[in-house]
Amino acid sequence: xxxxxxxxxxxxxxxxSHLKSMAHALTRVESARDISEVAPLDKxxxxxxxxxxxxxxxxxxxxxxxxxxxxLSFETSDLSYSLEVDVRALLTNLPSFREWMxxxxxxxxxxxxxxxxxxxxxxxxxxxxxxxxxxTELNIVRDLLSTLVLHTESALxx
Numbered sequence: 001x002x003x004x005x006x007x008x009x010x011x012x013x014x015x016x017s018h019l020k021s022m023a024h025a026l027t028r029v030e031s032a033r034d035i036s037e038v039a040p041l042d043k044x045x046x047x048x049x050x051x052x053x054x055x056x057x058x059x060x061x062x063x064x065x066x067x068x069x070x071x072l073s074f075e076t077s078d079l080s081y082s083l084e085v086d087v088r089a090l091l092t093n094l095p096s097f098r099e100w101m102x103x104x105x106x107x108x109x110x111x112x113x114x115x116x117x118x119x120x121x122x123x124x125x126x127x128x129x130x131x132x133x134x135x136t137e138l139n140i141v142r143d144l145l146s147t148l149v150l151h152t153e154s155a156l157x158x
Contacts, residue, residue, distance in 0.1 A: 016152040016153065016156060019149050019152060020149060022045050022046070022048055022049040022145060023145040024045075025041070025043075025044075025045030026138060026141065026142060028042050029043075029046055029129075030133060030135075030138060034129065035124070035127055035129040038124060038129065043125050046120075046124055046125070047121055047125055049117060049141070050117050050118050050122075056088070057087060057091065057110050057113065057114050058114055085148070085151050087144070087148070088110070090147050090151075094140060094144060094147065096136075096139060097109065097113075097143070112137060113137050116137035119134075
C-alpha cells in the first residue's frame with residue numbers, strides 16, 4: 001500500500017517512487033530463478049540503482065544522472081532534486097555496514113559496495129543472472145534504500 005505521503009506532489013514524491021522502485025527491482029531480480037523472470041523494467045531500475053549508488057557513493061567522478069530510459073517517462077532534467085542528506089553518512093550509520101568487514105577502511109568498504117552493485121547490474125543487463133550474487137553488499141544497499149525512503153517520506157510529510 002502506498003503511504004499517504006505519496007499523495008503529495010513535487011520532486012520528493014518522484015524521489016520516493018524512484019527509490020521504492022529500485023528497492024523492489026533489486027528484490028525481484030535477486031529472487032529470480034532464471035534471467036527470463038527479470039522484466040525489462042526491473043533491469044532499467046537496477047541500472048538506475050547502479051548509477052545512483054555510483055553517483056552518491058563513488059569516489060570522485062560521478063557517472064552522471066540516470067538516463068530517461070532508466071526512469072522511463074521521466075526526463076533527465078526532472079531528476080535534479082536534491083536528497084538533502086549525506087548518503088555516505090547514512091551508509092556509515094547503518095548497522096549492517098558498520099559490522100561488515102570490520103577493520104577495513106571506509107573507502108574500501110564503500111568501493112566494494114559500489115563495485116558489487118555495478119557488477120551485478122551489468123551482468124543482469126547483459127542477460128546473465130549471477131549464480132552467486134553479492135548478498136551482503138546487496139543487503140546493505142537494500143538497508144540504505146529503506147533509510148532513504150524513510151527520509152523521503154519525512155520530507156513529503158513536512
